[in-house]
Amino acid sequence: MKDLTLIVDLKDHIGKSVRMGGWVYHLRSSGKLRFLVLRDGTGYVQAVISKKDVPEEVWTLAETLTYESSVVLEGTAVEDPRSPGSVELQLKGLELIHLSPEYPIQPKEHGTEFLMDHRHLWLRSKRQTAILRVRDEICKSIRDFYYDRGFTLIDSPILTPTSCEGASTLFEVKYFDELAYLTQSGQLYIEPACMALGKVYCFGPTFRAEKSKTRRHLTEFWMVEPEVAFADLEDLLVLAQDFVAYIVGRVLERRKEELKHLERDLSKLERITTPFIRMTYEEAADFLLRPENQARMKEAEAPLFTRGNDFGGFDETLLTQDAERPVMVTHYPADIKAFYMQPDEQDPSKAKCVDMLAPEGYGEIIGGSQRIHDHDLLLQRIQKCGLPVEPLQWYLDIRKYGSVPHSGFGMGIERCVAWICGLPHVRETIPYARMLNRLNP
């Protein structure tokens, strides 16, 4: 329908006659005057229907309209300060494309379960479209960032033969006469590609069958994982902070209206500049073991942090709630981290790894490390972790033929979207959330 004018372009048609297609977002009636708010994906515009100015059949048809019915409107674009958006449509003609029965979602408060059950319709709301546009901007900026820096996108497989990292629970699927598993990370597959192309990344869905029911967990989520040859931990920290600062900058530059609609405090995002805050695991542990912080854990009924263990959700909140920029915690104890992480030269009990914690209590958005590049050390670590060697033989091969130091990290898209949008839960950051108790719609 080439002759349809988009709402976003309506301001360029003042005084002219236009046709517009869309959905009825809102209706108000005042006797012989009716107001209809149309949405078309590019914006919202109010149409005014005056009984004396339209043919009787148009007026009659307008009386039957319902929320979310699809229509084509004909009218004149006019400026009027009384109208929301100051440009409105004085209606002359009305074509009903499809009449919607009673629409389940009202312009009022609804519960989480109800909205998630109607996710396919909830997507039409202003808030959800704003979030989806920010997500789109984040995904586009990720691709631009790596493309501009000479990285090659490598698509890692979604079906994998076995667990490579151990602990995490995997989704099992039938693969002809054997079993396969949905990927929990593309890392092992892009490390070989890294040895082919130097700088690579993968970006796709990831699956974890963990029975987590928290505001930060999905069973299906998207992850971007760069991997760089000849990069050590220091190089990785610089890449990670440049990356996150770039994404935030792009969203601020191009999606400010959406952030404002989400009532995001923009000043908190404008402070996200490099360098980010750095601390070692031991420094973070010292901080968490201060009496006042231990007291806060008790007060919040959170588990008490003890040195040598990984941080819990509340620990991450304490570490970041007063931070203006993301915090990068490095050098965790090697035995609480993955088998492939390079031990620190000065203190081999520590891994050359990093977790980036987003501010305002959003917690871990990035986890990464320098990888072990020595064949025998990696083999030793695989055996020590009790992992079967045979399925990882190809991975060990990378350390056999021209091995070089290399590093990489993974960033969870949904946690990043939740942080940038200021959302309390990741379920609204992905079009169709998959969670412990949610597989539909």
Place this chain on the structure above:
RNA sequence: UCCGGCGUAGCUCAAUGGUAGAGCAAGUGGCUGUUAACCACGAGGUUGGGGGUUCGAGCCCCUCCGCCGGAGCCA
């Protein structure tokens, strides 16, 4: 899996152990500038399921189901 909270009209929520209610939506009527419009009227219920205590249970007890988010694990 464990801990805690919740479940009442289509939706959001009230209701000392004593006749189940309101707002919104939907319906009817009114209103020529509404901004989640407003006014009037009518309609709307197996109080998540089952069992128990009691003269009497939406409310107390047991059990099952569902939801929420926290722990563990993680991005």
